[in-house]
Amino acid sequence: MTKQSANIHGTAIVVGGTGLLFLGPSGAGKTSLAFLCLAAAKPLGLSAALVADDRVLISARDHCLSAECPPSIAGLMEIRGTGIVRLPHVSHAQMHCAILPVDPLTAERLPEEDERIEVLENVSLPVIRLFASSPNPLAIIMAKIAIGTA
Numbered sequence: 001m002t003k004q005s006a007n008i009h010g011t012a013i014v015v016g017g018t019g020l021l022f023l024g025p026s027g028a029g030k031t032s033l034a035f036l037c038l039a040a041a042k043p044l045g046l047s048a049a050l051v052a053d054d055r056v057l058i059s060a061r062d063h064c065l066s067a068e069c070p071p072s073i074a075g076l077m078e079i080r081g082t083g084i085v086r087l088p089h090v091s092h093a094q095m096h097c098a099i100l101p102v103d104p105l106t107a108e109r110l111p112e113e114d115e116r117i118e119v120l121e122n123v124s125l126p127v128i129r130l131f132a133s134s135p136n137p138l139a140i141i142m143a144k145i146a147i148g149t150a
Helices: 030-044 137-144
Strands: 003-015 018-022 048-061 064-068 076-079 083-086 092-095 097-102 116-120 123-131
Touching: 003 030, 003 092, 003 116, 018 030, 018 048, 018 064, 030 048, 030 076, 030 097, 030 137, 048 076, 048 092, 048 116, 097 116, 097 137, 123 137
Parallel strands: 018 092, 018 097, 097 123
Antiparallel strands: 003 018, 003 048, 048 064, 064 092, 076 083, 116 123
């Protein structure tokens, strides 16, 4: 049983038991998309919590990927232009899917089916690409995967 770990730039949340890892460059819309997903979950009766924003401690054991929050930023999310907000959070969660924000002007109309991204060496997650300006990203994610059943 091998264990790998890394400190990566991203945002991790869990919605209804499904871990979502938002990846991309600074300013791409990771935090905004994650925040919209968290806000949309409650009216749907889904549990939802922040794992980590900006810095995510990723570890893998037997090809299962987990996200953990550095203690100094637990429960904190920086919303660009607004500031830091405190949110319900969990200290760690298993990740099931990678969300990649894309620019609608340059995004492919039909991205590759069954696309995956390697998060750690030989450990990958399925990818969902979303416009960074999506008004309801959770609805799109739910259309692609079974939230709450993972």
